[in-house]
Amino acid sequence: MSDTARKDSPEQAAFRAHCRDWLAANMPPPSPVRLPQSALEIMTREQLDYLSAWQKAAYDAGLVGCDYPVEHGGGGRADCQRVANEEMQRSGAPYFPNIIGLGMAAPTVFYHGSDALKRQVLPALLSGEEIWCQGFSEPGAGSDLASVQTFAERRGDRWVINGHKVWTSLAHFASWMILLARTDKSSKYDGLSYFVVPIRAALGKGVTVRPLIKMTGETGFNEVLFEDLEIDDGLRLDEVGKGWTVAMTTLAHERGAGILVTPQSGGSRRGDGDAGLVSALVELARQSWRNGQCAADDPVIRDRLAQLLVREEGFRLNLKRARVAGLTDHPMRLALQYKLLMSEIAQEAGRLGMDIAGNAGSLYVSDPAAPHAGRWPLAYMNSFGFTIAAGTSEVQRNILGERVLGLAKTK
Numbered sequence: 001m002s003d004t005a006r007k008d009s010p011e012q013a014a015f016r017a018h019c020r021d022w023l024a025a026n027m028p029p030p031s032p033v034r035l036p037q038s039a040l041e042i043m044t045r046e047q048l049d050y051l052s053a054w055q056k057a058a059y060d061a062g063l064v065g066c067d068y069p070v071e072h073g074g075g076g077r078a079d080c081q082r083v084a085n086e087e088m089q090r091s092g093a094p095y096f097p098n099i100i101g102l103g104m105a106a107p108t109v110f111y112h113g114s115d116a117l118k119r120q121v122l123p124a125l126l127s128g129e130e131i132w133c134q135g136f137s138e139p140g141a142g143s144d145l146a147s148v149q150t151f152a153e154r155r156g157d158r159w160v161i162n163g164h165k166v167w168t169s170l171a172h173f174a175s176w177m178i179l180l181a182r183t184d185k186s187s188k189y190d191g192l193s194y195f196v197v198p199i200r201a202a203l204g205k206g207v208t209v210r211p212l213i214k215m216t217g218e219t220g221f222n223e224v225l226f227e228d229l230e231i232d233d234g235l236r237l238d239e240v241g242k243g244w245t246v247a248m249t250t251l252a253h254e255r256g257a258g259i260l261v262t263p264q265s266g267g268s269r270r271g272d273g274d275a276g277l278v279s280a281l282v283e284l285a286r287q288s289w290r291n292g293q294c295a296a297d298d299p300v301i302r303d304r305l306a307q308l309l310v311r312e313e314g315f316r317l318n319l320k321r322a323r324v325a326g327l328t329d330h331p332m333r334l335a336l337q338y339k340l341l342m343s344e345i346a347q348e349a350g351r352l353g354m355d356i357a358g359n360a361g362s363l364y365v366s367d368p369a370a371p372h373a374g375r376w377p378l379a380y381m382n383s384f385g386f387t388i389a390a391g392t393s394e395v396q397r398n399i400l401g402e403r404v405l406g407l408a409k410t411k
């Protein structure tokens, strides 16, 4: 019996057995097309269809949205999403495509949306039939998010939106966007309001989505332009002028609060068919040559692998500690460290993969001779995005310093 299973309530234990049985009988076949390393790099309709079918099947079986109320499309359970996620991770199931919807939009709509809005949008979000994206960043507003200039002007019970969002992951497939917009130019924080916007229905009618190509050659994110897009006031979350408070709910989930219930990302099966970072690196070292010997026998490589293994294990144990009240001095200490550490470990792993592969690390995904089907150059390049997305590492350190350690505020 696993550590986690030992602490299950009777309801959780029965639900865990259901998840295990269902996963054992319903694991999808391997994807007919190459999948990207994460949902943020989904590029083609075939990739999306495969992953969406998986999310829908898992939702229909009760493994997604377990803790949301039944009337909002959920399973009506208590603290069971964590159990489903653990079982999906353990089984090596594929990840879900609606990562922004599940991880950020759903909790934000749930805490701040009207009952009618929750009934309208949550069921198709949880099932993955409608993909969501996040319209926060702009060309002049990233780390300083409260500077957003996209403007929503009130006209009766409608809002007219004009502006320019950028780095909008998944917007090329998204039906909905969570949008932070300015509704009052005279106040920085109190001049912001928060909306959910049906962008797919408005394509060519006030919304333009333009893919941006990353250095990996993938088109994971986009810029989104709004030109006189009209939406109903019913799509606003919370009060006018309370957008910053609502955005804090989204950011708390994006930056790590979600680990307290385990992120709803689905399983661990990756596009390149391998789950564990360090074990994949050890395998790569055994297959690679360096300075005339097997890379796995090189003392420098062995030392770096051991250091990474220790960090990864420490990270895993910290995640467990985060869920036990009283084991940390500050409720957000470990949650806020999560994104910072996870992205830095991913970057170190990508760098080590490139160093072990040596010359072969220059062979890309399309090259049949590339080690591990070209996983390492992709992992290395994408890892830089992890330390920028959802708040850069510098900004995360500022937040930890100010909110957890109580240091003076940065200017």
Ligand SMILES: Cc1cc2nc3c(=O)[nH]c(=O)nc-3n(C[C@H](O)[C@H](O)[C@H](O)COP(=O)(O)OP(=O)(O)OC[C@H]3O[C@@H](n4cnc5c(N)ncnc54)[C@H](O)[C@@H]3O)c2cc1C
Binding pocket: 040, 133, 134, 135, 136, 137, 138, 139, 141, 142, 143, 144, 166, 167, 168, 169, 170, 221, 384, 385, 386, 388, 389, 390, 391, 392, 393, 394, 395, 398, 410
């Ligand atoms: C892979 C990826 C996916 C993304 N997806 C989305 C998405 O779906 N939706 C969305 O809205 N945005 C998305 N983003 C954008 C992301 O949120 C921003 O890139 C991020 O907030 C940083 O903003 P910026 O790029 O404007 O950099 P800037 O804010 O201009 O920062 C530039 C540099 O200055 C440093 N800096 C800035 N302020 C401070 C400070 N106070 N103290 C110390 N250093 C500071 C930063 O650390 C950085 O090194 C994504 C980004 C990436 C990389």
